[in-house]
Amino acid sequence: MTNENLMTLLLLLMGIGVHLLFFGGSGGYVLYHTIRARRKAAASMNWPSVPGKIVSSQIVEMVVRDSDGTNRGLQLDAEYEYTVNGIPYINDKRTPGKVAKNIPYKKAQEVADHYAVDKIVPVYYNPQNPQESYLEREAPLSNLTLIIGIILLVIAACGVCAFGTMTARLIGTMISG
Numbered sequence: 001m002t003n004e005n006l007m008t009l010l011l012l013l014m015g016i017g018v019h020l021l022f023f024g025g026s027g028g029y030v031l032y033h034t035i036r037a038r039r040k041a042a043a044s045m046n047w048p049s050v051p052g053k054i055v056s057s058q059i060v061e062m063v064v065r066d067s068d069g070t071n072r073g074l075q076l077d078a079e080y081e082y083t084v085n086g087i088p089y090i091n092d093k094r095t096p097g098k099v100a101k102n103i104p105y106k107k108a109q110e111v112a113d114h115y116a117v118d119k120i121v122p123v124y125y126n127p128q129n130p131q132e133s134y135l136e137r138e139a140p141l142s143n144l145t146l147i148i149g150i151i152l153l154v155i156a157a158c159g160v161c162a163f164g165t166m167t168a169r170l171i172g173t174m175i176s177g
Contacts, residue, residue, distance in 0.1 A: 005174050012167040019159035027152030034145040040096035044124050044137045052082035052123030052135075055090070057115050059108050074108035078115045082123040084130040091123075095136045 057078040079092045094115075115121065115135065126132040 005170065009167065009170055009174075012163050012170065016160050016163040016167070019156055019163065023152050023156035023159060027149045027154075027156060030145055030149035030152060034149055037096050038146075041138055044096055044126075044134055047124045047126055047137075049122040049124045050082050050084060051120050052080045052133075054078055054080050054115050054117050054119045054121060057112055057117050059105075059112050074105055076108055076111045076115065078112075078135075080115075080121065080123060080135065082125065082133065084125055087130065089125075089131055089133065091131070091133045093132075093134050095134055095138060 057076065060075050060077050062075050076094070077092065078094065079090060081088060081090045083089070121135055123133050123135060124137055
């Protein structure tokens with residue numbers, strides 16, 4: 001076995017590792033959080049609701065850095081209070097999952113109007129842990145993040161297969177030659 005063959009084999013194995021770590025790890029992370037949000041959303045469908053009051057509501061400008069530079073977006077920060085069995089609670093969770101951090105102004109204003117200060121809204125709370133509550137029962141980004149997670153895992157699988165095939169051919173060449 002020559003040093004050149006060993007170096008090629010090492011590089012192929014490193015390629016497999018990098019693919020698994022980056023794409024597989026990222027896809028697994030995204031899928032884990034998406035499935036978790038979907039489970040929370042499903043569980044919240046059976047939660048009771050109580051009237052709650054919006055105590056603060058503001059549209060916040062977010063600065064999001066991406067590959068094209070800096071983008072500005074809007075996000076609604078709202079806090080609400082509610083009472084369960086005579087015990088007051090306060091929370092700021094709108095949904096069981098992540099909410100888009102970069103929404104158009106018109107949509108942000110619609111959401112802000114829906115959750116205006118002093119407005120009475122239904123609050124869905126976990127009967128086993130009333131501190132856990134949401135204003136909405138859906139996980140808004142779950143479909144998009146599910147697709148992204150699956151794509152990342154497919155890329156990882158394809159990369160591992162490609163590097164694995166090249167590694168097998170190299171090993172076959174080294175054994176026969």
